[in-house]
Every structure is written in C-alpha cells, then in structure tokens.
Amino acid sequence: MSGPSTPSSPRAPAPLPPDGSPPASPESLIYDWNQAEAAPRPPQPFGLIDETLRDGIQSPSATHPSLEDKLELLELIQAIGVDSVNLGMPCSSPRALADAVAMSRHIQARRLTLTPAVAGRTVLGDVERALDVVQQGGMPVVLYVFIGASTLRQWAEGWNLDFLAKASASAISLAVREGLEVAFVTEDTSRASPEILDPLFRTALGHGARRLVLCDTVGHATPAGARALVRWTRRLIASTGVPGQVEWHGHNDRGLSLDNALAALSAGADRLQACGLGVGERVGNTAMDVLLLNLKLLGWYEHDLSRLADYTRKVSEALCIPIPFNHPLSGRDAFRTGTGVHASAIIKALGRDDGRLADHLYSSIPAREFGREQRIEVGFMSGLSNVRFWLESRGLPSNEPLCQELLAWAKGRDSLPREEEILQVVDASHYRKQTAG
Structure with a gap:
C-alpha cells in the first residue's frame, strides 16, 4: 500500500562564497517554498x-x-x-x-x-x-x-x-x-x-x-x-x-x-x-x-x-481612480520604506552597486524590471542611515550634526515629512550655521 505522495523539494539556495566574492545572483540565495507544490505552467497558449x-x-x-x-x-x-x-x-x-x-x-x-x-x-x-x-x-x-x-x-x-x-x-x-x-x-x-x-x-x-x-x-x-x-x-x-x-x-x-x-x-x-x-x-x-x-x-x-x-x-x-498607496507594484509605498532596519539593509545592498540585491532584500518583486525603484524615506521609525542616504542621494551635505538634527526632528512627527519639509529644515540648519559663523 503506497503512502501519500511527497511534494517536490524547493530549490535550495546556493551557499555564500567563502572568499566573500559576490554570489551568482540574488535569486540564487532564495529558498523558494513556492516550488514545493507549484502549479505547472499551463500547457495551452493563452x-x-x-x-x-x-x-x-x-x-x-x-x-x-x-x-x-x-x-x-x-x-x-x-x-x-x-x-x-x-x-x-x-x-x-x-x-x-x-x-x-x-x-x-x-x-x-x-x-x-x-x-x-x-x-x-x-x-x-x-x-x-x-x-x-x-x-x-x-x-x-x-x-x-x-x-x-x-x-x-x-x-x-x-x-x-x-x-x-x-x-x-x-x-x-x-x-x-x-x-x-x-x-x-x-x-x-x-x-x-x-x-x-x-x-x-x-x-x-x-x-x-x-x-x-x-x-x-x-x-x-x-x-x-x-x-x-x-x-x-x-x-x-x-x-x-x-x-x-x-x-x-x-x-x-x-x-x-x-x-x-x-x-x-x-x-x-x-x-x-x-x-x-x-x-x-x-x-x-x-x-x-x-x-x-x-x-x-x-x-x-x-x-x-x-x-x-x-x-x-x-x-x-x-x-480619475486614485491608485491605493499599498497597491502592488504601482502604489506609492510599494518600494518605499522609512523604517531604519529595512532601510539600512537596502542601503548596504546599494552600496555594493547591486540594484538587484536591493530589490530582493525587502521585496518579492524586482522593482527595476517593472519600471520602479527602491525609495528610502526619513520618518519617525528611521535611523541615521535613512537620513544620511536621503541627503547624499540628493547631493546635499550629510555631516553628523545635520543628520542628528534631522533625525530628531523627524522622530517628533506623526507622519513621514514631504521632501520640501525636509529641505526647509536643511536650509534652516545651514542658515543658523552661517549666521553663527
């Protein structure tokens, strides 16, 4: 008497190279449980x-x-x-x-x-x-x-x-x-x-x-x-x-x-x-x-x-139908984070000049393949890495006092600030520095 059928095993991720060199691809590091009981590709053209x-x-x-x-x-x-x-x-x-x-x-x-x-x-x-x-x-x-x-x-x-x-x-x-x-x-x-x-x-x-x-x-x-x-x-x-x-x-x-x-x-x-x-x-x-x-x-x-x-x-x-902010792929927040832990990991991936790695860390969707990109915001859940990245990506100075000031200001808010609001804080900080000098 035969027992229940066993599903096919998910593809095991490749081990990290011991010498620290880049893996073949970010996808090769993913253990994909979806493959255990995956539906077969439809045989008919559709x-x-x-x-x-x-x-x-x-x-x-x-x-x-x-x-x-x-x-x-x-x-x-x-x-x-x-x-x-x-x-x-x-x-x-x-x-x-x-x-x-x-x-x-x-x-x-x-x-x-x-x-x-x-x-x-x-x-x-x-x-x-x-x-x-x-x-x-x-x-x-x-x-x-x-x-x-x-x-x-x-x-x-x-x-x-x-x-x-x-x-x-x-x-x-x-x-x-x-x-x-x-x-x-x-x-x-x-x-x-x-x-x-x-x-x-x-x-x-x-x-x-x-x-x-x-x-x-x-x-x-x-x-x-x-x-x-x-x-x-x-x-x-x-x-x-x-x-x-x-x-x-x-x-x-x-x-x-x-x-x-x-x-x-x-x-x-x-x-x-x-x-x-x-x-x-x-x-x-x-x-x-x-x-x-x-x-x-x-x-x-x-x-x-x-x-x-x-x-x-x-x-x-x-x-005239608004796109929900959390709509998959096209929503405003689909590839956007103001959370410090998430942003820090994405920024490290981007620091490796690997947009594909950044796309996979906190997303199941490769944003660039679908015309989108990862966005790091500054808000009440952010860390210094968010602030520093936000400033540097816009060609603005990111010295420690300014980053600390921006972070303290953002953490005192109830919602993520708009870009123009952050720039006002940056301009005010520069002005104070110049007048103090």
Whole structure:
C-alpha cells in the first residue's frame, strides 16, 4: 500500500562564497517554498483581453475617459503585451459608438497588433451597432454578446431557459452571418447549474460562437470552483466536436479574483479578462497589472513589463481612480520604506552597486524590471542611515550634526515629512550655521 505522495523539494539556495566574492545572483540565495507544490505552467497558449474601457468604466466611481486618454491607453495596452482590448459597448450611446470607431481606426493607423472587441446584449440592435463599428472603423471586431444565465437572474427577470436559448441563437446567428467572430458571455456563470449551461453553450456553439466566456459576475467563485467550471466547460466543448475556446472573467467581491484567474488558467482557460487597477462594478474585476505581475514572476509571461507602472498610472489618470498607496507594484509605498532596519539593509545592498540585491532584500518583486525603484524615506521609525542616504542621494551635505538634527526632528512627527519639509529644515540648519559663523 503506497503512502501519500511527497511534494517536490524547493530549490535550495546556493551557499555564500567563502572568499566573500559576490554570489551568482540574488535569486540564487532564495529558498523558494513556492516550488514545493507549484502549479505547472499551463500547457495551452493563452491570451489576455483588457476590459478597462468596458467593464472598468462601469465602476460607479470611474470617469468616462476622453478619446485622447483612450487612444493613449491602447498604446500602453500594446506596450505591456496584452493581445486584445474591449473598446466598449457601442450600443450604450452615440459617444460610445463614435469612440469605438475612432479606436478601431487608431489601431489600424498605428499598426497595433491588438485585436479589438466590443460588447452587447443578445439583442439584434446591439449586434447592429457592432456592425456599425466594423463598417465605419474599417476593421473586424470580436463581438461579446452577453445574457444572464443563473436561476437567480431568470427569476428576477421573468425569463426561462427557452427564452435565453432563443435570444442567444438569434443574436449569434445575425452576427456570424454578417462575418463577426462571436464570444458568448453568460453572466453569473459561477452560480448557474449544468442543466442551464449545457443547453445554452451547445446552442451558442451550434450557431457559430467560438468562445465561451465564464463570468464570476459577483465574485462568488473560489479557486476550486473556477477550476471545476473551466474543466467542465472544456469537456462540454470537446463533446460537441466544435472548435471552441474558454475565457474567464472574474470579479473581486471576496478578494479572490487573482487566485481564481490563475486557477482558471491552470485548468485550461484560453484567455483571461482583466481591468487596469482592478476597476469595475462594486469592488472591481481582476486587476490586469497585478495579474501580469504574477504571470511574469511565475515565468508564464515573457513580454517586457517595464511599462506596466505607466499603464496603471494612465488608467488612474484617465478614469480619475486614485491608485491605493499599498497597491502592488504601482502604489506609492510599494518600494518605499522609512523604517531604519529595512532601510539600512537596502542601503548596504546599494552600496555594493547591486540594484538587484536591493530589490530582493525587502521585496518579492524586482522593482527595476517593472519600471520602479527602491525609495528610502526619513520618518519617525528611521535611523541615521535613512537620513544620511536621503541627503547624499540628493547631493546635499550629510555631516553628523545635520543628520542628528534631522533625525530628531523627524522622530517628533506623526507622519513621514514631504521632501520640501525636509529641505526647509536643511536650509534652516545651514542658515543658523552661517549666521553663527
């Protein structure tokens, strides 16, 4: 009788060279427990679609971006390697239609490799607005047609399964007949039963849809649920003999959207949907920036992400959504410390002329690889090393009396001072020294 399987051992760190010479790399010194039960790299190629300009701007706190901001976002979405972008819902307003057309033209004029998509309900008028985007914009788009699928939604709307199937078939058939690629989106998929999803998915595939989008619309799913739903859907597609792909769309109501997205990917999802900064209805969607960060660190994403922080800053500016100070990677405090012990170690690493070592000491993210850098501040938890480094990095004198004065002043405050406040103390100290002389 065999016992329980033993997980693979984490990679042991390399020993420090006995002669004090530098190690091969900072990474070689890390004992990585993550490898003990690491999920394997997804065997299937996968894509990403940015939903910031569709689901993201449905956030009650978001501002509808200007066309200029939307075009700049397209450039940044391309820069971070995302392959598709949702241009919005052209059926929602004349402006939404005009902007989708303008963005389509921009993609062509700039020769971007982004695949444009638009969204609409399973309503013939919404399909016609998508066709307007194609005719006026001059390039194909993927149409994401959506309908509520769960029993809860049916009860609230007074719908039944027959209505859902007929509405879906009608909209998909029109779109396919007019040459559109169609993705079929079932809202609240993660709370819908197989008895509902099976006939709806078969109807969609039978009428020409080639993507099934599984929506965790209210953030109900756990990673186990995401895996189960993706695997069930893949088996259903295989049973039809029709080529089809699976997409995952998650919300963050339980704080599980990133975990669910990675679980869906490991279970066989072909594409993940996400929004910059995780904006979206209620508490938002899977955050594209945090998703890309983790895909990169897992070794599942090869594209250069040095513009990732630029992307999140632009999302924040365009939608008037502030970046939380503690947001991974892009938050103000992501690579910032005013604590003496932490700062001292980072400063010693920087003193070795090794930015990579400094990036790893008190961070799991190599800041420079993602367009950021370590920042040492002066505050009530600081030590002399903070003060000295802060002054020297700005080309200011760092004599002992000035450092002691600054440190005593900072420790008497309740919060970290702004740069201009520290400079005022420095200037006042210099003035006193000159007048005393």
